[in-house]
Amino acid sequence: MPPRVVITGIGAVSALGGDVAALTAGLIEGRCGIGPLTLFPYRGRCATAAEVPEAVPAAVAVAPATARRLSRPDRFALTAASEACRRAGLGDDLRRDAALFVGATTGGMFETEQVYGRRRAGAERRYRLSRMVGTPVSTAASVLSQALAIYGPQATVSTACSSSALAVAMAADAIRRGAARVALAVGTDGLCRLTYAGFDALQALDPDRCRPFDRERRGLSLGEGAGAVVLEDADHARARGARVQAVFLGYGTATDAHHVTAPHPAGAGALAALRAALAAGGLAPEAVDYVNAHGTGTPQNDAVEVRVLRDVLGAQLARIPVSASKSQLGHCLGAAGALETVVTVLALDEGILPPTVSLRDPDPACADVDLVRTPGRRARLGVALTSSYGFGGHNVTIALGRAER
Numbered sequence: 140m141p142p143r144v145v146i147t148g149i150g151a152v153s154a155l156g157g158d159v160a161a162l163t164a165g166l167i168e169g170r171c172g173i174g175p176l177t178l179f180p181y182r183g184r185c186a187t188a189a190e191v192p193e194a195v196p197a198a199v200a201v202a203p204a205t206a207r208r209l210s211r212p213d214r215f216a217l218t219a220a221s222e223a224c225r226r227a228g229l230g231d232d233l234r235r236d237a238a239l240f241v242g243a244t245t246g247g248m249f250e251t252e253q254v255y256g257r258r259r260a261g262a263e264r265r266y267r268l269s270r271m272v273g274t275p276v277s278t279a280a281s282v283l284s285q286a287l288a289i290y291g292p293q294a295t296v297s298t299a300c301s302s303s304a305l306a307v308a309m310a311a312d313a314i315r316r317g318a319a320r321v322a323l324a325v326g327t328d329g330l331c332r333l334t335y336a337g338f339d340a341l342q343a344l345d346p347d348r349c350r351p352f353d354r355e356r357r358g359l360s361l362g363e364g365a366g367a368v369v370l371e372d373a374d375h376a377r378a379r380g381a382r383v384q385a386v387f388l389g390y391g392t393a394t395d396a397h398h399v400t401a402p403h404p405a406g407a408g409a410l411a412a413l414r415a416a417l418a419a420g421g422l423a424p425e426a427v428d429y430v431n432a433h434g435t436g437t438p439q440n441d442a443v444e445v446r447v448l449r450d451v452l453g454a455q456l457a458r459i460p461v462s463a464s465k466s467q468l469g470h471c472l473g474a475a476g477a478l479e480t481v482v483t484v485l486a487l488d489e490g491i492l493p494p495t496v497s498l499r500d501p502d503p504a505c506a507d508v509d510l511v512r513t514p515g516r517r518a519r520l521g522v523a524l525t526s527s528y529g530f531g532g533h534n535v536t537i538a539l540g541r542a543e544r
Contacts, residue, residue, distance in 0.1 A: 148227025148369035189362030189469025210247030215365035242303030247273030299529030304476025326477030349436030351463035362469020366477030391415025434463025
């Protein structure tokens with residue numbers, strides 16, 4: 140039998156703050172991290188985003204020369220990962236052989252845009268390679284490996300908005316096949332002009348704030364940040380006295396390859412991923428107590444997601460609370476899956492049902508869905524699902540369970 144996988148540490152950097160405590164407080168208070176876009180000037184139809192506060196500190200000291208080369212996503216990843224390792228009690232000896240999986244999409248694009256802008260404006264006579272080495276999405280893994288002394292198996296995943304959900308799943312697989320006893324999964328992404336303008340050109344952004352599952356929803360709100368999860372062989376965690384925050388029950392992945400940006404009309408890939416996650420965990424629909432939805436706030440995505448939940452969960456859907464963390468954190472792209480996994484762990488561990496904060500007038504098509512509204516709720520949960528769907532039809536659903544106390 141493959142090892143049982145548990146989660147012993149989580150870390151977060153988001154628009155609600157620079158650690159898990161800030162995230163937890165924001166979820167409980169029902170705060171929204173979406174506000175005016177200030178990171179860069181933008182003249183488009185939208186100017187809102189969920190930005191990470193400037194006050195978020197660097198968690199690990201690195202050499203000044205290295206620090207100058209870190210992109211915003213690199214710094215987010217380092218802060219979240221170091222918090223997850225600290226909360227899991229991973230010292231140098233336990234980190235050394237740990238596996239590392241990172242999900243990202245933008246890399247250091249923001250910094251590259253700045254270099255290009257200065258060069259065009261004549262502020263710099265030539266491009267400096269040292270200022271662009273953080274551009275690839277793979278740099279976050281390199282930074283984490285060097286700063287935290289992690290030397291086990293490593294991989295960087297970029298499958299659009301499902302990137303870090305897939306990284307979490309790959310981390311669990313590494314433990315189950317015996318490649319590692321401990322694995323760190325991280326998702327990180329930062330706002331940049333290219334991504335923001337691209338989504339705006341698609342008319343996929345809400346000019347105000349995203350409103351998942353609302354009758355008047357008009358699009359998503361982009362966000363940034365990082366989420367980190369320490370996964371571990373349950374026997375290994377027990378032997379060292381680690382506190383288990385959640386149990387990794389299973390996951391499902393599927394690709395429908397229907398369209399570059401639009402979801403499959405019937406949610407074929409999402410449907411297959413959800414069913415596969417339940418099957419992998421040996422779970423019946425009756426076992427599910429909460430769904431952390433992908434919930435972007437676009438007309439197409441929300442309609443398809445509700446259809447998928449209805450098809451799989453059937454009559455049980457009416458009693459299962461559903462909420463969308465993107466209403467508070469924005470859509471953090473490659474970081475979304477890991478951050479929402481952290482939110483789902485908190486839901487199980489703390490008994491929190493976070494709200495869809497901007498939901499005012501639910502879509503009539505969601506009449507049979509128990510949508511959690513502000514200010515959220517408290518409930519003792521046994522099993523929770525979290526789903527991430529990416530451009531190109533990349534779909535991942537993860538099933539988590541409450542830890543035994």
